[in-house]
Amino acid sequence: MAPVKQQQDRRESSLPDAWFSLRLSSTPRGARLARTLAVQQLAEWCGGAYDTDAVRAVALVTAELASNAITHGRLPGRDFRMTLRLLAGSVRIEVTDTRPERLPPTAPAAPRCMEADAGRGLLLVEAYADRWGCSAPDAWTKTVWAEVLLS
Structure with missing residues (x-):
């Protein structure tokens, strides 16, 4: 499945309306691919810089959201969609x-057991x-969705 890309200049603003969207399989491989492609796209938008705090934050947030989608939001045979939007000073x-029907909690809670292997994803987001x-x-x-500042 090919990614959908669009970049279009808005006449009323100097900021380009840039977005990147694609469907991925609801598998661990799909979640890893979402993280990799998010980092690659953000680096392209930001002039090729892979080693910045913003790129690392986008990688982590994308990985957590994609992991949650394949763990808690998966139905057999259904994909998930990842979309990145470049906003003024941030990326969404x-x-x-x-x-x-499986909405995340409005305020993430700490894991019940500190030695637990899971339960920290939304705290990281x-x-x-x-x-x-x-x-x-x-x-x-x-x-x-989550918005990460690009400063």
Whole structure:
């Protein structure tokens, strides 16, 4: 499945309206690919810089959101969608899956057991993203999004 890319200049603003979106398989491989492609796209938008705090934060947030989509939002045979949007001073990561009835908690809680292997994903998203949230635009999907500052 080929990624969808678009870059278009808006006449009313000096900021290009840039976005990148693609569908990926709801598998660990799909989640890894989402992280890799998010880093590559952001580096392209930012002039090829891979070793910045913003790129590392986008990599971590994308990995967590994609991992949650394949773990908690997966239905057999259904993919998830990752979308990046370049905004004024930030990048927005959106991950859409097929389980709108499984919304994330509004405030992530600490894991019950400190030795647990899971349960810290949304805490990391909250720590690295400027803001994050979730929406269920229809009866078939939900989108979890996060915005990371590019400063």
